[in-house]
Amino acid sequence: MARKKKPRRTPRWIGRLTFVAILLTVVFTLSYGLGAHIAVRYLNPSFGAWWNSNEFAIVECAAAALGMLIGIRVGARLVHGGALKNRSMVAAVIVGGLMLPIVAKISAQIARFNFSSGGSVTAWLIDHFRYDTGMFLDKLLTAGVYSMKIVAFALPIGMILFGVAFAIFMTAEPTDDAADATSRERVKQ
Numbered sequence: 001m002a003r004k005k006k007p008r009r010t011p012r013w014i015g016r017l018t019f020v021a022i023l024l025t026v027v028f029t030l031s032y033g034l035g036a037h038i039a040v041r042y043l044n045p046s047f048g049a050w051w052n053s054n055e056f057a058i059v060e061c062a063a064a065a066l067g068m069l070i071g072i073r074v075g076a077r078l079v080h081g082g083a084l085k086n087r088s089m090v091a092a093v094i095v096g097g098l099m100l101p102i103v104a105k106i107s108a109q110i111a112r113f114n115f116s117s118g119g120s121v122t123a124w125l126i127d128h129f130r131y132d133t134g135m136f137l138d139k140l141l142t143a144g145v146y147s148m149k150i151v152a153f154a155l156p157i158g159m160i161l162f163g164v165a166f167a168i169f170m171t172a173e174p175t176d177d178a179a180d181a182t183s184r185e186r187v188k189q
Helices: 012-034 037-043 045-077 082-111 120-129 131-172 176-188
Strands: none
Touching (some): 012 045, 012 082, 082 131
16 A cells, blocks of 8 residues: 655755755854954965955855745745745745845845843953953954844745735645636536
């Protein structure tokens, strides 16, 4: 007897895109926080110069892309409908990709607002780890929090994109399930 396959919650392509966004966000956030462009410049000066001049923009774009992808995935889990949901995810990812520079810029500007209590974290790190290590950890912590705030501010945009795409596809043409339900209604009347 053949075992019935369960449908995947998330298509593989969006899982891979999310993995790439996570990888880019982590690598470039750590690179910015650790100052890794110095090592890259030592190994290859021209590539290191490019890396140094673009790593902050890549952090912003990768974090915004990650937030939008997570938002699209969360939005997709909130609805039912196989083909309609998949088409909506594709449309939301395409529109999100086109809007990525705008979303990254807006999310980065919002993430720059200071939500902390001032220099208390820096002072605590310096007190516990000495000045050099404390300042190093503070820069790393600042870069990580900045990336997380960009992800958090881009997440609702991804959910909105998915919701709009789902609503447009739902009203544009009925799916097979909706068409069958409508025809069954007409048969009963």
